[in-house]
Amino acid sequence: MIYQTSRKGAGGALHLTRNNAASLLAHMLAILGASGKVGRATIKKLTAQGAQVRAVVRETSGRADLEALGCEIAFADLRDKDAIRNAIKGASAVQVICPVSPRAQDAGLDMANIIDSITAALIAVDPETVLAISDYGAEVESGSGITMIFHYMEASLSALPGALIFLRSAEHMQNWARVFKPALETGVLPSFHHPVSKIFPTISAPDLGAIATELLLGKPAGSRRHIVHAEGPHRYSALDVAATLSEISGRQIVAHELPETDWIPTLTRGGAGESYAELVRELYVAHNAGRIDVEPGGEVRFGTTELREAVRAMYQ
Numbered sequence: 641m642i643y644q645t646s647r648k649g650a651g652g653a654l655h656l657t658r659n660n661a662a663s664l665l666a667h668m669l670a671i672l673g674a675s676g677k678v679g680r681a682t683i684k685k686l687t688a689q690g691a692q693v694r695a696v697v698r699e700t701s702g703r704a705d706l707e708a709l710g711c712e713i714a715f716a717d718l719r720d721k722d723a724i725r726n727a728i729k730g731a732s733a734v735q736v737i738c739p740v741s742p743r744a745q746d747a748g749l750d751m752a753n754i755i756d757s758i759t760a761a762l763i764a765v766d767p768e769t770v771l772a773i774s775d776y777g778a779e780v781e782s783g784s785g786i787t788m789i790f791h792y793m794e795a796s797l798s799a800l801p802g803a804l805i806f807l808r809s810a811e812h813m814q815n816w817a818r819v820f821k822p823a824l825e826t827g828v829l830p831s832f833h834h835p836v837s838k839i840f841p842t843i844s845a846p847d848l849g850a851i852a853t854e855l856l857l858g859k860p861a862g863s864r865r866h867i868v869h870a871e872g873p874h875r876y877s878a879l880d881v882a883a884t885l886s887e888i889s890g891r892q893i894v895a896h897e898l899p900e901t902d903w904i905p906t907l908t909r910g911g912a913g914e915s916y917a918e919l920v921r922e923l924y925v926a927h928n929a930g931r932i933d934v935e936p937g938g939e940v941r942f943g944t945t946e947l948r949e950a951v952r953a954m955y956q
Contacts, residue, residue, distance in 0.1 A: 669856060670694045670731035670767075672718065672758065673739055674706060677814065678773055681849020682735055682856075683711055689857060696727045718754045724761035733769040733856055734762065738793055740786070740916070747916035751789045759796045771805040771856055772797055773848070776841060776869060777932035778808055784931065785922030803864055805855050808935075809848050810841035810871035813950040816881055818910065820954060823882070824889060828896045831878035832903060832924040836895040838878075841871035841933065844950045847943025854941070869940045876947050884951045900925070 669686060673679045674695035683706060686693050693711035697703055703713050714727035718739065728734050736758055744750035762770060775790040782788070794806050823829040833840055851870045882895035898906065903924065907917035926932050934940055 667732035668692045668694055668730055669733045669735070670696055670728040671735045672696045673737035676737065677845035678737060678849045678852070679735070680706070681846040682852045683709055685850050685853035686856070687711055689853070694727070694731060719757055721757040721760040724758060725764045728761060728765050728767070731765070731767050733771070734767045735771045735773070735852060735856065737773040738789065742912040742916040744913060745915060747913060747919055748789060752792055755793045755796050759799065762797070762800055767802055769803045769805065769856070770797060770800055771807060771852055773852070774806045774808045776808050776810050776934065777926065778806070779935045780926065780931055783922065784926040786919040787923055787926070787932065798865065805866045805868065807848070807852055807855060808867065808869045810843045812845045813842050813872070813947060814845050814954060817954040820885065823885060823893050824891060827892055827894060829878065829882040829885065829893050830898040830906070831895055832898060833878050834897050834928045836878040836897055838928070839875045840877070840927070841875050843870055843872045843943050844945035847872065847945050851941050851943065867935065867938060869934045869938050870943065871940065872943045872945060872947070874946065880947060881951070884948050885955070888952050888955050
């Protein structure tokens with residue numbers, strides 16, 4: 641494993657109590673999947689608080705902006721448990737995210753193998769706290785498509801002896817960027833959400849990183865296993881997304897329910913493999929049936945980014 645260290649000076653305002661800051665600065669927090677939107681957002685918030693952060697990325701990932709934030713850089717393939725173990729060694733807290741495998745021949749199996757590698761590395765290192773980015777509906781035991789991977793992840797990580805935080809994310813507002821170009825060209829925004837008036841939870845990815853930071857730096861939960869759901873300040877529909885894109889672009893965009901028979905062909909034309917496309921199809925069937933939401937009685941934390949702000953950033 642290649643290992644490189646880069647750190648800025650410790651100057652800059654801290655937003656913690658004196659005791660908490662001293663404790664935090666004495667420990668290392670490792671972020672797996674640091675090159676993604678959520679990982680970068682968490683790192684940015686943590687380093688702004690004066691935390692020592694190690695960003696774990698693949699060797700092919702860009703890292704200049706991570707180094708500029710003042711964190712260490714460690715390289716590891718998330719399918720290699722020994723590389724992960726070496727990358728997170730010495731960390732008192734680890735943020736985990738399982739990357740999707742849209743082009744894998746068996747997407748579910750590939751992601752499960754990644755989870756197995758991460759779990760084995762965490763068992764070997766035994767950090768005090770693990771925060772895992774999970775998904776709304778992770779408690780559902782069957783028929784939820786790609787969300788079943790997060791169900792498996794939560795079950796696997798529950799074998800760890802330390803404190804566990806499962807941060808279940810609503811779908812990201814940024815996912816809509818994939819269909820903005822055809823929507824602007826045709827005037828039709830295709831939606832897997834049926835009907836297009838259905839209100840669903842969504843969150844801006846950077847807000848998820850901010851909530852993860854709050855949980856990593858906050859007081860320990862009363863129980864070893866802590867589940868938190870994260871979504872934006874309001875819920876929206878595909879109609880809202882189309883209206884917002886219309887307002888920002890100055891073009892008339894209409895939301896359209898994409899027939900279920902077209903979901904897999906649409907996804908595979910976009911580059912996804914058949915296996916991953918089928919998992920997404922199953923997810924939206926469950927979503928449209930009302931099976932994907934906050935677990936009854938579950939804790940919810942809210943981001944601050946409104947849909948309009950996120951769409952404007954994606955449109956620019």
